[in-house]
Structure formats: C-alpha cells, structure tokens
Amino acid sequence: MMPMLPVAELHMHIEGSLEAELVVALARRNGIDLPTYDATELKNRYRFTDLQSFLDIYYANLAVMKTEQDFYDLGTAYLTRAAASGVRHAEMFFDLQTHTQNGVAQEAVFGGLTAAIDEARASSGITAELILCFLRHLGGEAATETMRDALPFRDRFIGVGLDSSELGYPPSLFAEAFGIAGSEGLHRVAHAGEEAGPEYVWEALDLLGVERIDHGNRATEDPALVARLRDEQIPLTVCPLSNIALKTAPPELADHLLPAMLAEGLLVSINSDDPAYFGGYVDDNFAAITAGLDLSPAQVGVLAENSFTSSFLPERQKESLR
Numbered sequence: 001m002m003p004m005l006p007v008a009e010l011h012m013h014i015e016g017s018l019e020a021e022l023v024v025a026l027a028r029r030n031g032i033d034l035p036t037y038d039a040t041e042l043k044n045r046y047r048f049t050d051l052q053s054f055l056d057i058y059y060a061n062l063a064v065m066k067t068e069q070d071f072y073d074l075g076t077a078y079l080t081r082a083a084a085s086g087v088r089h090a091e092m093f094f095d096l097q098t099h100t101q102n103g104v105a106q107e108a109v110f111g112g113l114t115a116a117i118d119e120a121r122a123s124s125g126i127t128a129e130l131i132l133c134f135l136r137h138l139g140g141e142a143a144t145e146t147m148r149d150a151l152p153f154r155d156r157f158i159g160v161g162l163d164s165s166e167l168g169y170p171p172s173l174f175a176e177a178f179g180i181a182g183s184e185g186l187h188r189v190a191h192a193g194e195e196a197g198p199e200y201v202w203e204a205l206d207l208l209g210v211e212r213i214d215h216g217n218r219a220t221e222d223p224a225l226v227a228r229l230r231d232e233q234i235p236l237t238v239c240p241l242s243n244i245a246l247k248t249a250p251p252e253l254a255d256h257l258l259p260a261m262l263a264e265g266l267l268v269s270i271n272s273d274d275p276a277y278f279g280g281y282v283d284d285n286f287a288a289i290t291a292g293l294d295l296s297p298a299q300v301g302v303l304a305e306n307s308f309t310s311s312f313l314p315e316r317q318k319e320s321l322r
C-alpha cells in the first residue's frame with residue numbers, strides 16, 4: 001500500500017474487491033462448492049484474455065455471497081483498505097442482478113453495503129455512495145424490471161450504471177431503464193468504449209443521458225467525440241491496470257492512452273475497476289502510472305483533482321476534500 005494524494009474513487013465494482021481469501025472464507029461459511037479452497041490456487045486462475053474471460057470467473061466467485069453479513073464484510077474490507085491509502089470518497093458500483101439471480105434478497109445486499117458505508121464513515125471519515133449497475137448480458141427488459149424493483153430502496157443509491165459484457169449489448173437496449181432512473185433524479189453513468197467502439201459512447205451520451213463515461217478509451221478514435229467530451233468536460237473514469245489485465249490497452253503501461261487523453265484536455269481520473277483481480281487498488285494504479293508513464297507531478301495532481309471534480313459530491317464538499 002502506497003500513501004498518495006487524496007482522491008475520490010469513481011469506478012470500482014464492490015464485487016471486484018472480493019479477494020480470493022474472502023472467496024474461500026465465505027464459501028466455507030456458506031457451504032458453497034469451489035473448484036479449490038486454496039486462495040493462491042484460485043488466484044492462479046486469474047489469467048484473462050478479454051473482458052468476458054474475466055467476467056466468467058468474477059460471476060462464478062460471486063456464488064459465495066449469500067447473506068447481509070457477507071455484503072457487510074465485502075464493503076468493510078474495501079472501505080478500510082481504501083481509506084488507509086488516501087481515498088476520501090468512493091462511488092461504488094454493485095451488480096444487484098447477480099445476487100438476486102443467486103437467490104439473495106435485495107434487503108441483504110442493500111443492508112450489508114449500507115451498514116459497511118455507515119460504519120466506515122464513522123471510523124475513518126471516508127464517504128461512500130452506491131451506483132446500481134444493470135448487467136448488459138441480461139438485456140433491456142431485465143434492466144427495466146430491476147430498476148422498478150429497486151425503487152423501494154431509492155434512497156440507498158445515488159445513481160445507475162451499465163456494466164458486464166459490452167460487445168453486442170449497445171446502450172440503446174437500456175434506454176427505458178435509464179429513462180426511469182432519470183425521472184427518479186438518479187445520476188446516470190455507463191461503461192462504454194472499453195471493448196466496443198466510439199458509437200457506444202455516443203449512444204450512452206445521447207440515448208441514456210449519462211453524466212460520466214466509464215473507461216471510454218476507444219472514444220479517442222473519434223475526433224468529433226473527443227471534442228464533445230472535452231467541450232462538455234464529461235468525465236472519463238480510466239482504469240489503467242484493468243486495461244492491461246483485460247488487454248483493452250497495449251501490454252506496456254508506457255503505451256497507454258492516458259497521456260494523450262490528458263493532452264486532449266479530457267477530464268480523466270484513475271480508478272481500480274476490480275482491484276482483487278487486476279493487480280491492485282487505486283493507490284497501486286497511481287504507483288503504476290507514476291512508474292510506467294512519463295507524467296509530471298503536476299499531471300498526477302490534475303488526475304487526483306479530476307477525481308473530485310468528476311464525482312457526484314456537492315460542490316462545497318468537493319472543495320473541502322481536495
């Protein structure tokens with residue numbers, strides 16, 4: 001763990017912080033079958049060729065999550081680790097449909113995560129919010145149904161997002177769910193341009209009304225889109241170690257698009273995505289880009305500053321945390 005500048009983390013899936021050791025502990029606690037109960041052996045299987053090869057393992061591991069206590073333990077582990085490494089505020093994605101499909105009640109998911117957030121705030125001062133992500137691979141109707149079913153918990157989350165398998169699941173499929181979210185006053189974000197091209201980013205902006213793009217790397221292929229993102233200062237939540245692990249960027253960090261994105265004047269921040277799977281937490285991502293890219297201390301400062309600017313915190317609170 002590296003001490004670093006204060007930051008907000010805006011692109012992390014709380015389920016992606018489920019460390020192999022906790023997978024094994026929860027499997028034992030809940031009597032769930034695993035291919036191995038050796039955490040090291042489990043981790044040795046984390047070799048990915050693309051997004052889907054990661055998602056297959058990520059969803060398989062989530063079968064161990066059963067009770068409110070499990071969600072509390074997961075949230076507490078991340079928030080403790082994050083607070084200790086300089087994260088002042090986290091906007092955490094959660095994949096509600098994965099858990100309801102596994103037979104877990106919404107109350108257990110919301111109850112455990114909310115309790116972890118409340119306790120972390122009391123013990124370390126870190127603030128955190130939840131963003132409910134619709135799973136692309138389950139389709140648009142399931143997203144709409146999930147949105148409606150989650151409305152009794154409307155005050156427990158600040159926004160909706162869109163994640164899981166990108167290719168073949170364009171944002172347009174989810175317009176109805178995002179329309180409901182918008183009319184409820186929820187914030188809207190979407191993964192776009194991680195594996196699919198710039199057209200998915202255009203759709204997320206124009207058809208879903210999103211305020212932030214998660215990843216967005218491939219937006220750089222379209223100059224008109226780059227101009228829009230720059231002119232409107234639409235945040236891109238970039239995840240360098242994730243990009244390398246999932247081969248959505250060249251294998252060497254030195255070849256990452258991040259410096260070009262900064263040079264274009266894009267509002268980019270640094271995030272961990274799925275820290276238990278991609279080689280580290282947000283401080284590890286900062287350490288990696290500092291070592292692997294020719295960034296000035298001022299540029300690193302801009303990235304930290306951008307994380308607060310891009311957050312959904314009230315303006316007054318952004319100022320006090322920077």
Ligand code: HPA
Pocket residue numbers: 013016051058163164165191194242273274
């Ligand atoms: N990309 C898309 N969906 C996801 C990811 C990701 O990195 N992690 C969890 N769901």
Ligand code: ZN
Pocket residue numbers: 011012013163191214273
């Ligand atoms: Zn992600």
